[in-house]
Amino acid sequence: MTLLLDAPSGPLYTGADWDYDKVRKVYDAIEQVGVKEMGLDIYTNQIEVITSEQMLDAYSSIGMPLLYKHWSFGKHFARDEVLYRKGLRGLAYEIVINSNPCISYIMEENTMTMQALVIAHAAFGHNHFFKNNYLFRQWTDADGILDYLSFAKEYISKCEERYGLALVERVLDAAHALMNHGVHRYPRRRGLDLRLEQQRSRERQEHAERTFNDLWRTVPSKAGGPSPLSDRDRRRALLELPEENVLYFLEKKAPRLQGWQREILRIVRHVAQYFYPQRQTKVMNEGCATYCHYRILHTLHERGQLTDGAWLEALHSHTNVVFQPEFDDPRYGGMNPYALGFAMMQDIERIATNPTAEDREWFPDLAGSGDGMVALKDAWANYRDESFILQYLSPAMIRKFRLFHVKDDHREPELRVQAIHDERGYREVRQALARQYDIAWAEADIQIVDVDLTGDRRLLMEHRVMNQVVLEEEETRAVIQHLADLWGYEVVLEEVDAASGARLKKHTVGPRTVLGGTFG
Template sequence: MTVTATHPLLFSGTDWDFNTIRRIYDAVEKVSGAVLGLDTYPNQIEVITAEQMLDAYASTGMPLLYKHWSFGKQFAHHEMIYRKGMGGLAYELVINSNPCINYIMEENTATMQTLVIAHAAFGHNHFFKNNYLFRQWTDAEGILDYLAFAKGYIAACEERHGLAAVERILDIAHSLMNQAVHRYPRRSRLDLKAEKKREAERHAHQEQVYNDLWRTVPGTPKTFRTEAAADRRRALLKLPEENILYFLEKTAPLLQPWQREVLRIVRQIAQYFYPQSQTKVMNEGCATYSHYRIMTRLHEQGSISDGAFLEFLQSHANVVMQPTFDSPRYSGLNPYAIGFAMMQDIARICETPDDEDREWFPDIAGQGDVSGVLKHVWANYRDESFLAQFLSPRLIREWRLFHIEDDAGQPALTVGAIHDERGYRRIRQALARQYDIAWQQADIQVVDVDLDGDRQLTLQHDTVNHTLLHDKDAELVLQNLAELWGYRVVLREVDPATGKLLKEHVAKAPQKPGLL
């Protein structure tokens, strides 16, 4: 490729200063608009050290997060790996907020700073702002204020109620974070700024709400034990309820107001991360494709040298490398690799389709508007639907994908589909299913509460393919739940198709009701 320089070099060598970062940012911003038409939140670039990056790792990448012993444990773990040379650190960290906060390491070279700004400040930023899951479930405007409120509130609780009591309820709440999200849209969009303002009002009315609920317990159990009364009870409690922390926050009979607020803080943060767990392939694919196009254009126009571009290509190749199944580094599909490959493939289908592409993708084949198609995809899909819709037969062949059926009732594994005409759709469906949130996380819901008896809380796990929960994990988490509830808790694992009970777990009521 012949490169004709039309712009001065943004930098020379590996060193940089803040003026260099400003030139890089301005150039990347201009190219991202011209090449991809990206729509982003305003960016805030912060330069941090390796130690600060380790600290950010430990607190799940969230600034201003409250303190918890598990974060220190994570810090020690990552620091040990980093110091011994057993693993590196991310070149950047990006926060889904408005403004979008981008942390870049001071140890990065000028080329790497250009790469991570293109990747995070524009690729991830565009995805955060435009994907429907993030628009539906996260409040980029209010998350930073809410985190500041949460940190201050937890600190105040530690001073007033003691470190042990606060740490215990956080431990329990963290163990239930996977069951602390609303998976279906609520009537009103979450407003975290308003949540902070309403905290005092909630505390003023909390006990009154609690009394109104438990006042419905009748004095004569025999007249209450009817199907109609049970239906009325479940309707009053709005059961079944999939968000277990939400249910406990609103109805657990023995929790104090500050404990309810701590549960609310944990579940709001869990809800914030909910879209990210469903868009790993798309999010990284969007960011990686964006940085590749931006860096290539910067090189073509002469803004970065051949040496800097080669440095970028080496880093890019490492990011999108897919280890083979027999490699010690293999840990499943690399989301950067499969995401970038699919974005490149969609671009190819839009520009130079073949007959197979026209048959499989008639809506986009030969359309020519690559940026328009990709922005539509980034805005309207999640990993499961993205793979089910856009994984092409050509990519299945290039990646040599095939489907293995692992049936516990059979003596051996079976190859159910290979990369041929009969297997393409089955492979695509099987791979997409691996990214389905219903397959990734157990469907556990609160289904009943024995108000007129021993106040037993009953949960139900609708199994997938009769796959049961791990006994030890279920026992520990269920006992945590019983400690929050204050009474006996039962978890029934059932076959959703037949209603057949497969297994039952029981957590006894704590000897001393109520948390410390």
């Protein structure tokens, strides 16, 4: 007996207009290719159709439509709306949330072909990357993020009703200014369950109410004798200093903040931690999603399930996304993560299935392994942008993009081309490009190093300066001002040369307003 498989009976749709039946039909076909043939491992999908105005609103809230309200989101909405209405910028075709179920927002203004491309890109490409990459598995809680965002929105709304919009906004302003310095860069514990944060919040409040007794404030301290915190090393050990997570330290140690203000810092900190993996995987994440949508739609076209017109429309949008301007092009703004990521994914597949002699020399374990998807899924699971480029950027890719390394030394009057795409320059170019995606190299290393809570309570911080590049004066003082307002006392930031230890610059800022209550 011969088993006959149903062959595609023709195009999944014709024309530009879409409806929900067509979307369901296309989704099923994409799932067949993506999951059953390519082996993508995804969360359950939830597709939401929204208007362009709702997409702008999602833009404004840093890609999180369920996030709490803040005036800065409205400012971003107004700016983006004006640019969009004047035709000066377009909108993203989709927004996808790293959650379980994985929510993909698609615009109702899209054509049917664009809906197909978006579903393949977001609901399968990004979805697979979110579920399998080690950074997302280590740092984010896809099962609990939606419940936590709902809790955060409700909690901040109640704070606005109880304490006033102005005070809550000042706390959020300060927390947002410090957001990039509100993450743990090294794992402290695994399995943070955001779904339990609402319960933990209630328990913290109930514990504070049970244990608070104002009479303790009137008990006199012992006269004379050395303070147990007089020794700087002991004090730093008790406070677990140095500490690079500024929001965490303020949440736990700021002497004047009230409980609800600490909870807001905790909320902003959890949101910042949620985005931490995304900041380190832009090239890989977009490269994975772009590779997936291209391969899936190409497969559907080869089988006659997409018309030639639909495939050309998809190629047009795809080509625009992966366009990389030359360095001397007025449109150049650095490496396009879509272009670099997609090209590297295709290159890995080529090396695995059809390697050259050069590939065998540079990638002896990968070259000729035979299965491109196995190699790609291994890369998607185990690397971030910096290590991915260091591991997989091939000489062929360096030549294709015509990459070269420019040395910019502030002590020299001219720039110097340090390495080009040739035998002597491949490794140096690869290392220089990878370093641009290293957060430790690209972002300022700022840590809290000391504070005497029994003395003047002045907060001491250090910036470890790389290559003599100090912080911009005006912006630094504005950020430290927010920090001082939360701390309630003077904040000092010293910029120290990481190599020599020399003191290069000092910033001192006192609190402008006291956001918390009176200490004592």
